[in-house]
Amino acid sequence: MTEQILVAEGFFAETADGPRLLGSRCRSCEAPCFPRSALCRNPDCDDSQMEETHLGPRGTLWSCALQNYPPPPPARYEEPYQPYAIGVVDLDEGLRVVGRMSVDDPMTLQVGSDVELTIEPIWRDDEGRDVMTWKFKPL
Ligand SMILES: [Zn+2]
Structure with missing residues (x-):
């Protein structure tokens, strides 16, 4: 099995109940x-x-955008490079959060559809390890 590392620590984890933010x-x-956060974000x-x-893991796709060209x-x-979609998920x-979408064809995404959190690779690093991040997959 390919070794896996996290794209960033402290943002997501595979728990006994499945992937969670x-x-x-x-x-x-x-x-x-x-x-x-150490501070409450509620202004009231x-x-x-x-x-x-x-x-997580469940949410609803609120909006999404297609990353049609390689990011800087x-x-x-x-x-x-394969175009991918960034979703904004309720x-x-x-809570509204942003994440990459896990879908073969981003043009099939439908705002309002149910999605589920998943942890998947986004690239393979120079040492051959899969770099993992959180994504949202349509149900
Ligand atoms: Zn509060």
């Missing part, structure tokens, strides 16, 4: 946030009592 939730007002809340929480550095991608927890 690593977020925070305010104990005072219940507002979730991603990525983790002045009592930041944050605790770590898992977010420091972004990386597999050669030859998680069931009441």
Whole structure:
């Protein structure tokens, strides 16, 4: 099996229940946030009592954009370049997050469709390891 590394630490994890985003939730007002934060993002809340929480896996595709040309550095991608979609997803927890879409043909994506969090490779590094990130896959 190909060795895997995470594109960034502290943003997502494969848990016993499946892939999850690593977020925070305010104990005072219940507002979730991603990525983790020491401060509550709710402008009406002045009592930041944050605790770590898992977010996902289900959500609804709110919007998406096609990355039709290779992104500039420091972004990386597999050669030859394949256009991909970036989705904006409303998680069931009441939080809007961004992630790459896991779909063969980005033109088939439908705003409003149900999606699920997944952890997949985005490129292979110089040492032959799969670099993993979170994505959203239509159900
Ligand atoms: Zn709060």
